[in-house]
Structures are given as C-alpha cells and as structure tokens.
Amino acid sequence: MKRLNIAFICIISLVLVSVAGAGTLDDVRARGYLKAGVNGDLFGFSKPDKNGEWKGLDVDAAKAVAAAVFGDATKVQFTTLTAVQRLPAVQSGEVDVLCRNTTVTLSRETKNALNFVHPNYYDGQGFLVSKKLGVKSAKDLDGATVCVLPGTTTEMNVADYFRGQGMDWKPVVIEKTAELAKAFFAGRCDVLTSDASQLAGARAIAQTPTDYEILPEIISKEPLAPVVKHGDDQWYDIVNWTIMAMIQAEEFGITSQNVDKMLKSKKPDIKRFLGVTPGMGAQLGLDNKWAYNIVKQVGNYGESFDRTVGPNTPLRLQRGLNALWTEGGLMYASPIR
Amino acid sequence: MKNSILEEKVPFWLDPDKRAIAYQALTVIMVGLLAWYLISNTLANLERQNIASGFGFMDKEAGFEIGESLIPYSAADSYARALVVGILNTLKVSVLGIALCLVLGVFVGISRLSDNWLVKKLAGIYIEVMQNIPILLQLFFWYALFYEALPPVKQALNPFPGMYLCNRGVIMAAPVSHPAHVYMFIAFGLGIVGALILKSWAWRRLTSSGKDFPVFWTSLGIIIGLPFLIWLLFGAPHTMDVPKLKGFNFKGGLMLSPEFIALLLGLVIYTSAFVAEIVRAGIQAIDRGQTEAAMSLGLKKSLILNLVILPQALRVIIPPLTSQMLNLLKNSSLAIAIGYPDFVSVANTTINITGQSIEGVALIMGCYLMFSLTTSLFMNWYNKKSQLVER
Numbered sequence: 001m002k003r004l005n006i007a008f009i010c011i012i013s014l015v016l017v018s019v020a021g022a023g024t025l026d027d028v029r030a031r032g033y034l035k036a037g038v039n040g041d042l043f044g045f046s047k048p049d050k051n052g053e054w055k056g057l058d059v060d061a062a063k064a065v066a067a068a069v070f071g072d073a074t075k076v077q078f079t080t081l082t083a084v085q086r087l088p089a090v091q092s093g094e095v096d097v098l099c100r101n102t103t104v105t106l107s108r109e110t111k112n113a114l115n116f117v118h119p120n121y122y123d124g125q126g127f128l129v130s131k132k133l134g135v136k137s138a139k140d141l142d143g144a145t146v147c148v149l150p151g152t153t154t155e156m157n158v159a160d161y162f163r164g165q166g167m168d169w170k171p172v173v174i175e176k177t178a179e180l181a182k183a184f185f186a187g188r189c190d191v192l193t194s195d196a197s198q199l200a201g202a203r204a205i206a207q208t209p210t211d212y213e214i215l216p217e218i219i220s221k222e223p224l225a226p227v228v229k230h231g232d233d234q235w236y237d238i239v240n241w242t243i244m245a246m247i248q249a250e251e252f253g254i255t256s257q258n259v260d261k262m263l264k265s266k267k268p269d270i271k272r273f274l275g276v277t278p279g280m281g282a283q284l285g286l287d288n289k290w291a292y293n294i295v296k297q298v299g300n301y302g303e304s305f306d307r308t309v310g311p312n313t314p315l316r317l318q319r320g321l322n323a324l325w326t327e328g329g330l331m332y333a334s335p336i337r
Numbered sequence: 338m339k340n341s342i343l344e345e346k347v348p349f350w351l352d353p354d355k356r357a358i359a360y361q362a363l364t365v366i367m368v369g370l371l372a373w374y375l376i377s378n379t380l381a382n383l384e385r386q387n388i389a390s391g392f393g394f395m396d397k398e399a400g401f402e403i404g405e406s407l408i409p410y411s412a413a414d415s416y417a418r419a420l421v422v423g424i425l426n427t428l429k430v431s432v433l434g435i436a437l438c439l440v441l442g443v444f445v446g447i448s449r450l451s452d453n454w455l456v457k458k459l460a461g462i463y464i465e466v467m468q469n470i471p472i473l474l475q476l477f478f479w480y481a482l483f484y485e486a487l488p489p490v491k492q493a494l495n496p497f498p499g500m501y502l503c504n505r506g507v508i509m510a511a512p513v514s515h516p517a518h519v520y521m522f523i524a525f526g527l528g529i530v531g532a533l534i535l536k537s538w539a540w541r542r543l544t545s546s547g548k549d550f551p552v553f554w555t556s557l558g559i560i561i562g563l564p565f566l567i568w569l570l571f572g573a574p575h576t577m578d579v580p581k582l583k584g585f586n587f588k589g590g591l592m593l594s595p596e597f598i599a600l601l602l603g604l605v606i607y608t609s610a611f612v613a614e615i616v617r618a619g620i621q622a623i624d625r626g627q628t629e630a631a632m633s634l635g636l637k638k639s640l641i642l643n644l645v646i647l648p649q650a651l652r653v654i655i656p657p658l659t660s661q662m663l664n665l666l667k668n669s670s671l672a673i674a675i676g677y678p679d680f681v682s683v684a685n686t687t688i689n690i691t692g693q694s695i696e697g698v699a700l701i702m703g704c705y706l707m708f709s710l711t712t713s714l715f716m717n718w719y720n721k722k723s724q725l726v727e728r
Contacts, residue, residue: 084673084685088694112692133585143584145505150673150682151689156400159412170586171402172596173686174676182481183676187489187504188595190585231385 024096024228024235025069025285033075036062037095040080041177043201044309044317045101045121054078058099060304061120061226061243063297065097068242068290073297082175084151087112090229097239098227101195103153108227117240118247119225120301121309122321122330123195124218125157128203131213133190138217142167147180147189149173157220158193181205195222197309197317204314238284245291247333248273249300251324256299259292273336280336291336301331379695394691395420401686403678405594416687423683424704430597430679431666431708434604438665439658441605442612447642449617460613467610472668475607480599480675490586499579501587504595508580511591517571524563531563532556596677600669608665612658619654620646651723659716663709670705680704 028034038046038058046056059078067073081089081100090098091113101123102108104116129135138161148155150173162169172189174180181202184192192202196214203209226243228236249255252270254262263274271277274295275288282288298304305322309315323329349355383390395417402412407425410418448460467475484504488494493503499510512518532555539550568574580590623646631641672679681701688697 084689087689087692091694107690107692141585143586143588145586150686155402155686156690159400159402162402163412169402171404172676173404173678173682175673175682179477179674180676183484186481186484188484 024232034066035095037081037089037098038078039100044315057308061099064242064294067293067297071293083149101224103222104225113230114227115236116225118243119223121224123197123222125220126196127215128192128199138215144191145170145189146191147172147184161219200315244333246301247331249295250302259295423680427680431669435662437605438609442609446613446616464610472607476603479602483595506595507593508587509591510577510579513576513578515574520567521564524567528560528563531559600677611661615657619650622653623649655720
C-alpha cells in the first residue's frame with residue numbers, strides 16, 4: 001500500500017513537471033486540435049444545432065483560429081463553460097482560447113491575468129420584460145425581481161444601476177443560462193438582464209417571442225472579445241489577428257465564395273493578405289495561407305454575422321455598432337502589413 | 338517481515354517496527370516535498386502571470402447584490418460581509434434541513450417496520466425512489482415544480498388569511514417586532530433547560546421509587562407555557578405585518594423564496610431516505626428477545642420502542658447518521674444550480690470578480706472543513722454519551 005502511495009506521488013510529480021512546456025502554439029499543434037471554451041447555451045453565439053453541430057458567432061471565431069493554425073476549421077474541441085467557470089479555465093490552460101461573449105474589463109486584464117483580443121461583438125446591457133407588465137422604461141423597475149447570471153459584469157452593472165437610481169430590487173442568480181431563462185419565462189422574476197444580444201437570443205427561443213420586449217435603456221458598454229491568458233505574446237497575436245483578418249476580409253470584399261478568384265487580384269494589399277505575396281503568416285508563426293484558410297472555411301466577419309445573429313436569423317440583430325467602420329460602425333481592422 | 342524472530346540480532350531493515358517508522362517518515366517527507374513543490378509552483382505561476390494574491394480584497398466593496406440574507410447587506414458592503422451572508426445562508430438551510438431530516442427519517446424508518454402492510458410498502462417505495470434519484474435532479478424538479486405549478490405573483494393563491502402562495506415563494510404574515518419577543522425567546526430557552534432538568538429528576542424518581550411522572554406533557558407545557566406567559570405579561574402584542582401586493586411584489590411579512598424551499602425540500606427528502614434505512618437497520622440490529630422480554634413485562638408498544646429498543650439502537654444508528662448529516666451539509670452547496678445564495682455561490686461570484694481563485698477556494702475548503710469537524714465533534718460526543726454504560 002505504502003509503496004503504491006510513493007509510486008503515485010512520483011507519477012504526479014512527473015506529470016506536473018511535464019505540464020510546464022513550450023508555448024501555446026506548439027502545444028496546440030502537438031495536440032492536433034484547438035481547445036476552445038464557449039457558452040454552449042447561447043443561441044446565435046454558441047450552441048449546437050439540431051444535428052449537434054456547433055453554430056454561432058463565437059463558434060466561428062474559434063473555428064477561424066483553427067483554420068489559421070491548422071488550415072482546418074474543424075480541428076476544434078469545444079468546452080462549454082458557465083460564467084463562473086470561464087476565466088479560471090483560461091488561466092489554468094484548460095482551454096487555449098475563450099470565445100464566450102466575455103466583456104473586456106480592466107480588472108480581468110490585470111488581476112485575472114488575461115488578454116482580450118479585438119472585440120468580435122460590441123454589446124450593451126439591457127432589460128427584457130414581459131409586455132404584460134406594462135413597463136415602458138427601466139426607471140419604472142423599482143421593487144422588481146431581476147434574473148441575472150452570477151459572476152458577470154452584468155451582475156455588477158445592474159447593482160450599480162439600481163443603486164444609482166435609488167431603486168430597490170431583488171436578484172435571482174442561477175448559474176446556467178438555460179435554467180435562468182426558464183425561470184424568467186415562468187415568471188420567477190420580472191426582468192431578465194444581460195447583454196442585449198443575449199436577451200435577443202433568449203427571446204428568440206421563447207414560446208411566444210412577441211410577448212416580450214427589450215426596454216430602451218442600455219446601461220453599459222459591453223465589448224465582447226475572445227480571451228487568452230497573459231504571458232504568451234505569439235499566441236495572443238495569432239488570435240488577435242485572426243479576428244482582424246475576418247474584419248479585413250469583409251472590408252476587402254473577400255468572401256468564402258470569391259476568395260479563390262481573389263487570389264488572382266492585382267492589388268498588393270490583397271495579395272499580401274491572402275499569402276500570394278508570402279510573409280504575413282510566417283510572422284505569426286503560421287502558414288502564409290492563414291488568412292485564405294480563414295476566409296475560405298469560415299468566411300469574413302459580415303458573413304459570419306449574417307449567418308449567426310443578423311437580421312435574417314431568429315435573433316434579428318442589426319449590424320449597428322458592429323458594422324464596418326466604413327459604414328459607421330466600430331469594426332476596424334488594423335493594417336495587415 | 339516474517340522471519341525476524343529467528344535471528345538473534347535483527348538488522349533494522351528487517352525489523353517490522355523500525356521499518357514501519359522508516360516508511361512513515363519517508364511518506365511524510367514525500368508528502369512534504371510534494372506540498373512544497375505545489376505551493377512554490379503555484380506562487381511562482383501566480384507571480385509570472387501577475388495574478389494578485391492574498392486576502393486584501395476582503396474589505397473592498399463587493400458591488401453585487403445577494404437575494405436573501407439573515408443580516409442586513411447591500412452591494413455597498415465588503416466582500417467579507419457578503420461571504421458571511423453566504424455562510425449564514427448555508428447554515429440556515431443545513432441546520433433546518435438536518436432537523437427536519439431527522440424527524441422525517443426516523444418516522445419513515447419506523448414506518449418501514451410497521452405491521453401495517455400499506456404503511457410498510459409506502460415507506461419502502463419512498464426510500465427506494467428517493468435514494469436512487471440523484472439529488473441534483475431532485476433539486477431541479479422541486480424548483481421547477483414550484484415556479485411552474487404556482488401562479489404568478491399577481492394571481493397569488495391565498496389559502497389562509499395573511500398567507501400567499503405564488504411562484505415568488507411563500508409569503509406569510511409575521512408579528513411586528515416587539516421588545517417582548519426577545520424575552521419570549523429567552524423564556525423558550527429556559528423552558529428547554531427546565532424540561533431537561535425535569536426529565537433527569539423524573540428518571541431518578543422512577544428508578545428510586547418506581548413512580549412514573551408525565552414528563553412529555555409537563556415539558557411541553559413549560560416550553561410553550563413560559564413564552565406564552567411572558568407574551569401575556571407584555572400585554573399580548575398582536576400587531577401583524579401582513580404582506581400586501583405593491584408594485585411588482587409583496588411587501589412586508591415573512592417570505593420564503595422558492596430557491597430556499599426547493600433546496601430544503603430536496604435535501605430533506607433525499608437525505609431522509611438514507612436516514613430511514615439507518616434507523617431501520619439500527620432497530621433490526623436489536624435482538625428480537627429484547628422486545629419479547631419487554632412485552633413480557635407488560636410494557637406498552639410505544640414504551641417498548643422508547644425505553645428498550647431506541648436507546649440500544651442509537652448506538653448502531655449514530656455513527657452512520659453523522660455521515661448523513663455531513664452529506665446534507667455538503668450537498669447544500671448544490672444550491673448554485675437553482676440560485677439559492679449559499680456560501681459556495683457567493684464565494685464563486687467573489688472569485689469571479691476578484692480573480693482570486695486560490696484564496697476563494699481555500700476559504701470554501703476551510704469553512705466546510707470547520708462545519709464538518711464541528712458536526713462530527715458534536716456527534717461523537719453524543720455517541721459517547723449514548724453508548725452502553727456497563728454497571
């Protein structure tokens with residue numbers, strides 16, 4: 001028995017030693033697939049469809065990273081994480097990248113030792129209520145019971161908001177997004193608060209979506225971005241420029257349909273982007289076809305948006321802040337050169 | 338290890354005693370090294386990733402609300418206070434849960450041994466079903482049942498005057514706080530102490546003179562009568578805080594949230610099935626001859642159970658019972674699944690906001706260790722006390 005114990009201790013020590021290895025890119029390559037943390041419950045952002053295939057804006061971001069690293073967008077293993085689990089999962093290296101509607105904040109970048117890349121969705125916190133309530137503004141919510149996810153910026157914002165307005169309220173915090181929405185639709189709380197996009201997602205799967213409305217007040221800025229952990233600059237660059245590449249592709253007018261034709265483009269910036277003129281991918285430690293693979297297999301940002309959350313999906317979200325900068329939005333990719 | 342007796346002078350590596358010491362020392366050294374390795378590794382990693390460490394965050398403003406609390410709390414209070422709120426919520430549901438679970442468990446356990454066929458079968462079904470459905474599922478079930486089965490707040494059921502049932506919980510009228518309540522509470526405590534003294538006096542009288550004394554009814558009289566007397570002395574204050582529907586919710590009265598009720602129900606029903614089996618096993622462990630001997634003395638059935646069977650069965654029952662109580666306490670941490678703000682839920686939120694997982698998890702582990710040790714300390718003391726005293 002004791003000999004067993006000692007053997008066990010030795011094995012553990014060995015495992016622990018071998019964990020501290022090379023950079024994330026090497027780890028991911030050696031493993032053969034990317035480990036991405038996602039919500040898993042959030043319609044439009046990340047949720048398996050009827051056939052069990054992962055669909056959503058966040059899912060596309062993770063697939064794009066896999067396309068850039070492996071040239072194969074399918075080499076992703078998705079892990080569903082709750083709001084409470086998500087940040088420790090990145091810190092501990094349980095996932096290589098977190099694509100899970102997570103708001104960029106100062107504390108998370110410093111105290112939590114994380115790095116957020118370029119946002120893939122600009123959001124703001126709103127309130128979803130039943131039309132039967134007859135409430136027209138968030139200022140009428142004094143004394144309301146509010147359903148909110150624990151461990152989110154939303155939970156703190158709503159406390160700030162009600163405190164600032166001098167209004168009384170009661171929280172109901174449930175960890176699972178689906179359970180929380182169920183409680184709201186059953187009338188356990190008067191208000192569901194979250195990022196407006198999530199409210200749209202929740203409303204889209206309600207039995208009668210028209211019974212609910214989102215109040216006009218948007219009480220916060222919620223830039224949602226993929227996250228990697230501190231201390232691996234190369235990996236940060238890869239994830240960051242993957243998002244940039246999707247935005248840049250839309251700006252160039254390159255889509256998954258016309259990307260092969262675009263390879264013959266005369267424009268030097270497009271030739272650099274698609275790897276016809278080599279160099280850009282190599283600087284990231286990737287194949288020069290990295291951006292080509294992203295666009296070919298996942299699509300540009302606009303395509304991804306329209307497919308997952310856009311006006312023609314059940315979420316019916318307008319581009320708004322998430323339009324390209326050339327069309328009055330905030331989506332602006334730094335030059336790829 | 339075996340042949341050490343044969344030799345005159347045993348080399349120390351063949352001496353089982355010395356070898357045992359050496360193995361233990363080696364184990365301690367290995368564990369110590371491992372601990373040192375883990376801790377220094379963690380600290381180095383935290384340093385490298387620039388993650389703040391230490392408990393300095395405890396007095397900072399928490400900034401999040403908590404749904405229910407035994408002490409006043411707002412988002413402007415500190416993390417430390419938020420955590421205390423969580424601890425009190427955990428204790429509230431655990432202490433109440435353990436008390437109810439004991440009552441229900443003993444009842445079902447005895448029912449299973451009943452002579453009545455229907456009662457016996459019903460108790461059996463209850464035990465089999467409740468033991469074998471995972472507690473998390475039971476929690477979801479009770480919670481969903483609560484908010485799906487009951488009407489929304491505007492159409493709350495009103496079974497008795499001053500009591501409302503809706504998917505926001507059970508709301509009851511409660512007495513408006515009055516100075517008399519403190520004294521009534523003290524009187525209640527004195528009543529219990531009085532009843533205990535009375536019981537030991539009655540037992541001594543019974544054993545020395547053989548005269549019986551109605552301990553149960555007198556004790557009940559003292560425990561209820563004393564507070565009632567105090568209440569009358571203060572002029573019988575009876576203003577009630579009646580809940581009224583105002584705006585979104587009921588205002589006033591006493592409110593039990595669906596989360597609390599669902600968690601309590603789930604814990605009590607699940608654990609009581611195990612307690613029932615322990616009670617049944619305990620009773621069956623007592624030789625049939627004991628019952629027959631008591632019957633031949635002409636004792637009533639209830640007296641046989643109370644004076645002969647249960648006191649002996651307790652010795653068998655208490656140790657496994659302790660572990661069920663600990664289970665209930667630990668299972669209360671499933672609260673987060675249905676939104677009851679227990680200690681783990683509050684600590685998790687704190688960890689998430691501050692990013693200080695190690696401190697947070699250390700706090701959670703420390704607190705549960707404390708709860709568990711206190712419970713088992715008390716139960717071990719009780720176990721010693723109820724063990725057979727040989728004369």
